[in-house]
Amino acid sequence: MALASMALVQLGLAASVGLLDQVGAEGAAWLRLSWAGLILLVLVRPRLRAFTRASLLTTVALGVVTAGVTMLFMAAVARLPLGTASALEFLGPLGVAIVRGRQGTKVWPALAAVGVLLLTEPWHGGTDPVGVAYALGAALCWAGYIVLTQRVGDGVSGLQGLAVSIPVAALVATLIAGPSVLPRLTGELLLAGLGLAVLLPLVPFALEMLALRRLTTAAFGTLMSLEPAFALVIGLVLLGQVPGWAPLTGIAFVVAAGVGAERTGARATAAQPAGDDRDAAPAAC
Secondary structure (H helix, E strand, O other): OHHHHHHHHHHHHHHHHHHHHHHHHHHHHHHHHHHHHHHHHHHHOOOHHHOOHHHHHHHHHHHHHHHHHHHHHHHHHOOOOHHHHHHHHOHHHHHHHHHHOOOOOOHHHHHHHHHHHHHHOHHHOOOOHHHHHHHHHHHHHHHHHHHHHHHHHHHOOOOOOHHHHHHHHHHHHHHHHHHHHHHHOOHHHHHHHHHHHHHHHHHHHHHHHHHOOOEOHHHHHHHOOHHHHHHHHHHHHHHOOOOOHHHHHHHHHHHHHHHHHHHHOEOOOOOOOOOOHHHHHHHHO
């Protein structure tokens, strides 16, 4: 589920590049979040009684960081190659893996860190500093997203949590980007946003929430080290962004770290979300 999510995220980002010239980075992120929030509200129909006060507040916080990671990363992609932006953003989950990893498993974050350095090649200089700042902001939001997603997934059955957090993210994005984007919308752009919302964030975020019920946050964060490699390959194939030898070597390091995390990161017991099991199964499907 985590691997499928990463592939869809990078495909969705690559497909979103064409929207940047028409509605900007914030507008592209807003379109995706708005459609995804609407679809989840219609299909899942979240029930407030499925939430405790604490789980509802956590879900709202998840929505805020979801808006942050989506909008900041789109702004970074507008200024940096997809692989570089993804590698910088990965510092967020890498930090989660380092802080929360069990004794004996910290070798995987260390190995992934070397891979990230090779992918970004900071010694060359010339990287857009504003793009780097956006990517690092997305990294902070992604770290919060991982921790909060696991808490919401453990505390709320099925996709009820996602059906609240994504509309909250859409509302935050609307407050930020809506006034500048709405006058430029056309029917074609709305349809494009609908298709992109399925690729990112609808299906990937659902897969990540389900994956985080089965993995520790440390393992999930390290497994996400594969995402810069996905981004590098998709950037090459779809966007013509040709990597050098150092980024290619970095792929080997992050793949090794990801495999190691997958082998050692299963949660001791699968979390049982709050709520009735009969509600959880159909929603997860």
